[in-house]
Amino acid sequence: QVQLVESGGGVVQPGGSLRLSCAASGFTFTTYGMHWVRQAPGKGLEWVAFIRYDGSKKYYADSVKGRFTISRDNSQNTLYLQMNSLRAEDTAVYYCAKVSGYHFDYWGQGTLVTVSS
Amino acid sequence: QTVVTQEPSFSVSPGGTVTLTCGLSSGSVSTGFYPSWYQQTPGQAPRTLIYSTNTRSSGVPDRFSGTILGNKAALTITGAQADDESVYYCVLYLGSFIWVFGGGTKLTVL
Numbered sequence: 001q002v003q004l005v006e007s008g009g010g011v012v013q014p015g016g017s018l019r020l021s022c023a024a025s026g027f028t029f030t031t032y033g034m035h036w037v038r039q040a041p042g043k044g045l046e047w048v049a050f051i052r053y054d055g056s057k058k059y060y061a062d063s064v065k066g067r068f069t070i071s072r073d074n075s076q077n078t079l080y081l082q083m084n085s086l087r088a089e090d091t092a093v094y095y096c097a098k099v100s101g102y103h104f105d106y107w108g109q110g111t112l113v114t115v116s117s
Numbered sequence: 118q119t120v121v122t123q124e125p126s127f128s129v130s131p132g133g134t135v136t137l138t139c140g141l142s143s144g145s146v147s148t149g150f151y152p153s154w155y156q157q158t159p160g161q162a163p164r165t166l167i168y169s170t171n172t173r174s175s176g177v178p179d180r181f182s183g184t185i186l187g188n189k190a191a192l193t194i195t196g197a198q199a200d201d202e203s204v205y206y207c208v209l210y211l212g213s214f215i216w217v218f219g220g221g222t223k224l225t226v227l
Contacts, residue, residue: 045155045163045206047216059214095162102151102210103168110162
């Protein structure tokens with residue numbers, strides 16, 4: 001069955017960096033695009049970034065453009081999110097999600113990122 | 118900036134029917150936005166319910182249905198059950214590989 005397991009969350013100071021990982025299994029990772037979606041405490045879901053199946057194209061929400069980088073290692077079935085210049089408003093649970101067509105069909109359980117001094 | 122609108126909250130009686138909607142701050146929602154719907158309970162990851170307007174995800178009971186109603190996407194729950202009490206999010210695909218979530222509707226079953 002499809003499994004997505006995020007890791008790498010933690011506490012980081014404002015202006016700092018963090019790299020999240022999402023280990024994928026149970027499907028052919030190399031043929032699917034992937035998303036990152038986040039959820040601030042007590043708030044709604046926010047789409048963050050998308051990467052095509054082969055990593056050739058990457059797209060970002062305006063709120064993270066220029067600070068976050070989505071990438072993938074298809075040899076390791078792993079998705080990444082490099083987060084730089086972190087701000088308090090980036091505090092959230094970060095989910096990875098598998099693409100199917102134009103929607104998100106499987107989700108990980110999320111990893112918490114807290115930006116605080 | 119495009120805003121996807123949802124009712125902040127809704128309530129339904131057990132066994133009742135409720136329709137939640139998903140609109141755009143400007144313009145109409147059509148099938149070309151590939152509206153999808155997700156259910157989330159506290160502390161859990163979202164669960165995919167409906168995609169491409171009206172296709173149920175695997176394992177989703179047929180009490181959940183999606184459609185376009187007027188200028189909005191809509192999610193209808195018939196025969197509401199206690200465990201339908203959740204937050205429901207819609208997502209619209211805006212094109213150019215950009216997706217936007219609505220703010221979510223907190224559904225209370227009482």
